[in-house]
Amino acid sequence: MKTLLRRAGLALPVLLWALPAFAEDAPKLDSGDTAWMLTSTALVLLMTIPGVALFYAGMVRKKNVLATMMQSFIITCLVTVVWMVAGYSIAFTNGNAYFGDFSRFMLNGIADKWDQPFILGAGTDGAVTNTIPETVYMMFQMTFAIITPALIAGAFADRMKFSAMCAFMVLWSLFVYAPIATGCGRRRAG
Secondary structure, eight states: OHHHHHHHHHHHHHHHHHHHHHHOOSOOOOHHHHHHHHHHHHHHHHIIIIIIHHHHHTTSOGGGHHHHHHHHHHHHHHHHHHIIIIIHHHHHSSBSSSSBOOTTGGGTTTTTTTTSOOEETTTSTTOEEOSSOHHHHHHHHHHHHHHHHHHHGGGSTTSSOHHHHHHHHHHHIIIIIHHHHHHHHHHHHO
């Protein structure tokens, strides 16, 4: 019993020192989380541009290698613009179960709180506070919005007109990917 009290007495100063860390209410930006998310964003982007582009270029006939690599690059450019204009707002803002409320249309207001953690699902019962800025979160989610249609391009590599591929990827990103990402965001936040 004496040893137990002695051990508890030794642990008490450590617990009292750590108590303020547990009492913090407002989350703060974490530079480690932000750095890891930016690193992850770069890695996913590297999977698309050189990774998927070279992989699919190696699977087609020699005369279509450049066109297949160009598809991955153009998909990256198209989906980046689509995601920044409407995709992010459809997927990760409050709205109904399928579409967001378009409050971030053309990234409206995303830079207002660039130095504060953002709240996914703000104003709802299942709001989740993150320790990264919303701009970093948007870029991380954008890389997955980019790589998904780039992977789809492997199904029709060498067999689809370039203009049709561009139109299909824009429509698919807006009407298939963004609502599905909405559902995943709602489950995570709610």
